[in-house]
Amino acid sequence: MNVNENYLKLPGSYLFSTIAKKVAEYTAANPDKDVIKLGIGDVTQPICPAVIKALHKAVDEMGTPEGFHGYAPDLGYSFLREKMSECDYKARGCNIEPDEVFISDGAKSDSGNIQELFSEDAVIAVTDPVYPVYVDSNVMGGRTGVYDEKTGVWSNVVYMPCTAENNFIPSFPDKVPDVIYLCLPNNPTGTTLKKDELQKWVDYANEHDSVIIFDSAYEAYISEDDVPHTIYECEGARTCAIEIRSFSKNAGFTGLRLGATIVPKDLKRNGASLHDMWARRHGTKFNGAPYIVQRAGEAVYSKEGQKETKAQVAYYMKNASYILNGLKDAGYEVYGGINAPYIWLKTKDNMTSWEFFDYLLTTANVVGTPGSGFGPSGEHYFRLTAFGTYENTVRAIDRIKKL
Amino acid sequence: MNVNENYLKLPGSYLFSTIAKKVAEYTAANPDKDVIKLGIGDVTQPICPAVIKALHKAVDEMGTPEGFHGYAPDLGYSFLREKMSECDYKARGCNIEPDEVFISDGAKSDSGNIQELFSEDAVIAVTDPVYPVYVDSNVMGGRTGVYDEKTGVWSNVVYMPCTAENNFIPSFPDKVPDVIYLCLPNNPTGTTLKKDELQKWVDYANEHDSVIIFDSAYEAYISEDDVPHTIYECEGARTCAIEIRSFSKNAGFTGLRLGATIVPKDLKRNGASLHDMWARRHGTKFNGAPYIVQRAGEAVYSKEGQKETKAQVAYYMKNASYILNGLKDAGYEVYGGINAPYIWLKTKDNMTSWEFFDYLLTTANVVGTPGSGFGPSGEHYFRLTAFGTYENTVRAIDRIKKL
Numbered sequence: 074m075n076v077n078e079n080y081l082k083l084p085g086s087y088l089f090s091t092i093a094k095k096v097a098e099y100t101a102a103n104p105d106k107d108v109i110k111l112g113i114g115d116v117t118q119p120i121c122p123a124v125i126k127a128l129h130k131a132v133d134e135m136g137t138p139e140g141f142h143g144y145a146p147d148l149g150y151s152f153l154r155e156k157m158s159e160c161d162y163k164a165r166g167c168n169i170e171p172d173e174v175f176i177s178d179g180a181k182s183d184s185g186n187i188q189e190l191f192s193e194d195a196v197i198a199v200t201d202p203v204y205p206v207y208v209d210s211n212v213m214g215g216r217t218g219v220y221d222e223k224t225g226v227w228s229n230v231v232y233m234p235c236t237a238e239n240n241f242i243p244s245f246p247d248k249v250p251d252v253i254y255l256c257l258p259n260n261p262t263g264t265t266l267k268k269d270e271l272q273k274w275v276d277y278a279n280e281h282d283s284v285i286i287f288d289s290a291y292e293a294y295i296s297e298d299d300v301p302h303t304i305y306e307c308e309g310a311r312t313c314a315i316e317i318r319s320f321s322k323n324a325g326f327t328g329l330r331l332g333a334t335i336v337p338k339d340l341k342r343n344g345a346s347l348h349d350m351w352a353r354r355h356g357t358k359f360n361g362a363p364y365i366v367q368r369a370g371e372a373v374y375s376k377e378g379q380k381e382t383k384a385q386v387a388y389y390m391k392n393a394s395y396i397l398n399g400l401k402d403a404g405y406e407v408y409g410g411i412n413a414p415y416i417w418l419k420t421k422d423n424m425t426s427w428e429f430f431d432y433l434l435t436t437a438n439v440v441g442t443p444g445s446g447f448g449p450s451g452e453h454y455f456r457l458t459a460f461g462t463y464e465n466t467v468r469a470i471d472r473i474k475k476l
Numbered sequence: 477m478n479v480n481e482n483y484l485k486l487p488g489s490y491l492f493s494t495i496a497k498k499v500a501e502y503t504a505a506n507p508d509k510d511v512i513k514l515g516i517g518d519v520t521q522p523i524c525p526a527v528i529k530a531l532h533k534a535v536d537e538m539g540t541p542e543g544f545h546g547y548a549p550d551l552g553y554s555f556l557r558e559k560m561s562e563c564d565y566k567a568r569g570c571n572i573e574p575d576e577v578f579i580s581d582g583a584k585s586d587s588g589n590i591q592e593l594f595s596e597d598a599v600i601a602v603t604d605p606v607y608p609v610y611v612d613s614n615v616m617g618g619r620t621g622v623y624d625e626k627t628g629v630w631s632n633v634v635y636m637p638c639t640a641e642n643n644f645i646p647s648f649p650d651k652v653p654d655v656i657y658l659c660l661p662n663n664p665t666g667t668t669l670k671k672d673e674l675q676k677w678v679d680y681a682n683e684h685d686s687v688i689i690f691d692s693a694y695e696a697y698i699s700e701d702d703v704p705h706t707i708y709e710c711e712g713a714r715t716c717a718i719e720i721r722s723f724s725k726n727a728g729f730t731g732l733r734l735g736a737t738i739v740p741k742d743l744k745r746n747g748a749s750l751h752d753m754w755a756r757r758h759g760t761k762f763n764g765a766p767y768i769v770q771r772a773g774e775a776v777y778s779k780e781g782q783k784e785t786k787a788q789v790a791y792y793m794k795n796a797s798y799i800l801n802g803l804k805d806a807g808y809e810v811y812g813g814i815n816a817p818y819i820w821l822k823t824k825d826n827m828t829s830w831e832f833f834d835y836l837l838t839t840a841n842v843v844g845t846p847g848s849g850f851g852p853s854g855e856h857y858f859r860l861t862a863f864g865t866y867e868n869t870v871r872a873i874d875r876i877k878k879l
Binding site: 075076077078080081083087113115116117118119120121122125128129132133135136137138140141142143144145178179181182185186189190191192193194195206209210213251325327328329330342343345347350353354356357358359360361362363364365366 | 478479480481483484486490516518519520521522523524525528531532535536538539540541543544545546547548581582584585588589592593594595596597598609612613616654728730731732733745746748750753756757759760761762763764765766767768769
């Protein structure tokens with residue numbers, strides 16, 4: 074009897090578990106210290122009134138014979154798929170139909186599960202640093218080869234370094250990948266690509282028969298004009314790109330769980346429709362997001378919902394500005410924070426990421442995320458998030474400035 | 477660039493899609509007919525008041541800074557895991573700890589995803605007929621070999637026929653499987669095993685190093701004394717069994733999405749802890765069930781929740797009795813319906829399952845599910861469900877009696 078040995082290849086401990094453990098140890102030893110967490114990417118603002126109202130209404134429905142909803146349609150309720158097609162795509166001139174939108178329980182599930190559509194020998198490429206789920210889910214799927222503990226590199230993964238040296242713009246890799254993960258605006262660096270730069274990747278994918286998995290979780294934080302909100306703004310994306318959307322960061326749904334994945338019907342490989350394959354996965358291994366949560370998602374698109382969620386994004390972006398400017402004043406080399414809720418900084422005095430983590434924790438009592446936890450090219454970098462309360466953010470940055 | 481070719485092996489159309497299409501065609505051609513659906517296993521009664529109340533309370537919390545909940549703990553909230561450990565296990569004398577309970581978005585996701593823990597060459601065994609998800613998810617995982625369109629048999633799957641001839645008690649297979657799927661009380665046959673019979677399977681698994689995936693979705697419908705409510709009632713199950721639980725059928729959560737999977741810490745294979753592997757999957761490819769839904773699950777275990785959900789189960793079981801007795805009166809050979817909400821019948825005049833489907837649809841305007849859709853040994857059988865309203869159930873059965 075054999076277990077899936079690919080699972081056993083995963084390095085022992087997950088980045089955020091290690092951080093939690095270190096913080097717990099520090100606070101246990103120093104109970105008087107007021108530790109401020111700007112580490113994990115979870116939001117702190119409550120769900121907005123328009124969404125709360127929609128949730129109550131849907132809950133009431135579920136308690137009546139007429140309003141009760143059982144199993145949802147496989148792809149999700151059309152009231153939500155139509156809204157997304159209309160507001161997220163057609164309003165931007167992108168032709169994405171409601172039946173190309175698959176509602177899910179969140180972008181993490183989808184970005185972890187999407188690799189199933191590809192064969193075990195498919196070559197995946199990731200930017201480096203990167204959201205760990207893309208790599209780890211492919212480790213579990215047997216695509217990543219051998220792990221080098223010392224360098225943190227998987228032998229079969231194509232890494233595309235994104236550092237200050239290349240302005241966080243990845244170069245086309247030497248080896249053509251089958252699957253390319255792009256998260257823009259980026260987690261963890263907070264940087265992004267302009268539309269003409271993203272277009273080059275779409276052209277590359279179409280030319281080389283690659284598929285781009287485009288994670289747009291931070292789209293709501295874009296403030297500059299020439300930054301694409303969806304990959305379908307680029308010509309030809311319908312034949313090479315899958316887009317993963319989240320309600321977590323634009324509307325605070327981290328605890329409500331709602332996302333969507335767009336698989337255009339024009340996306341085919343080996344004569345197979347990836348749309349039909351994903352539909353089959355939904356029908357076989359998933360049973361829909363809760364009705365009440367899909368109604369909550371619909372409310373995000375209402376007039377009040379738009380106003381209230383945009384105010385939340387503005388609140389977090391005020392935090393981002395404070396972090397960005399404060400760290401600049403303190404002499405740090407800082408990136409991101411303009412089209413994303415993440416600030417990416419070079420550590421002080423060439424400390425390693427984990428040295429800097431300890432330094433910030435013990436001197437300023439501020440928790441961030443070591444850049445090396447996101448990949449080899451994240452070494453000597455550090456991530457702070459704008460998702461705290463404004464008060465805590467100000468206190469944390471003022472402490473860092475005073476060091 | 478290769479897609480996962482295992483996906484392409486799946487036969488074209490899913491059982492319930494075919495049924496929906498046939499019914500749609502019939503009603504379009506016969507708009508005056510009043511068609512009653514006793515086919516798909518979805519519930520019809522609204523969510524009970526105790527759960528609705530808990531949902532409203534949790535929704536209110538999510539709208540306040542103090543009550544807001546973001547990302548849930550990986551395994552689920554301890555308030556729910558503790559309740560399940562206590563009420564579902566310890567109260568029955570089974571030692572299952574809260575940290576062996578993994579909260580999920582439903583039994584379908586878990587029963588589809590659990591196969592990932594096993595290697596690609598693991599041999600799976602299923603009872604025949606069977607819930608299609610067990611087989612289809614293993615097809616996608618590459619474990620099932622070649623499909624024979626004519627017989628509906630996969631070359632690498634071990635089938636354990638359950639028919640009237642063996643009283644629906646599966647025999648140990650000739651070839652020892654690595655993974656054995658058991659759903660008890662059973663979907664689709666509505667039959668179950670007594671405790672001493674299930675104990676034999678636990679002993680078999682421990683002896684042969686197999687793992688049992690035990691689906692207990694219909695546990696709440698057990699009415700007889702010597703039928704186990706959980707596999708952990710059997711001695712030794714902690715070293716060989718994973719149990720999948722659902723809130724869909726005991727509390728009507730089909731549209732709320734909540735389930736749990738129990739992986740005991742004593743369950744190891746090749747020196748690997750399946751508990752740790754499943755924890756890793758949860759941490760990597762899933763981000764928790766919604767906070768509000770986990771609170772809803774907790775309310776099921778309250779005094780009011782227990783009373784109200786038990787009343788719903790009784791309501792459906794009244795339907796089951798009516799179907800069971802009505803069909804017997806009409807001269808059918810009928811099984812199930814005593815410890816399960818499913819009634820399994822032999823078709824009339826040795827019709828095939830699909831012939832009988834058409835016969836019932838066109839003569840009585842009643843929709844059921846062809847047994848052959850659940851596997852080769854389901855041929856000449858037919859499934860009716862007790863999940864309709866009482867009024868519709870009575871009308872449907874009375875029509876069949878009059879044929």
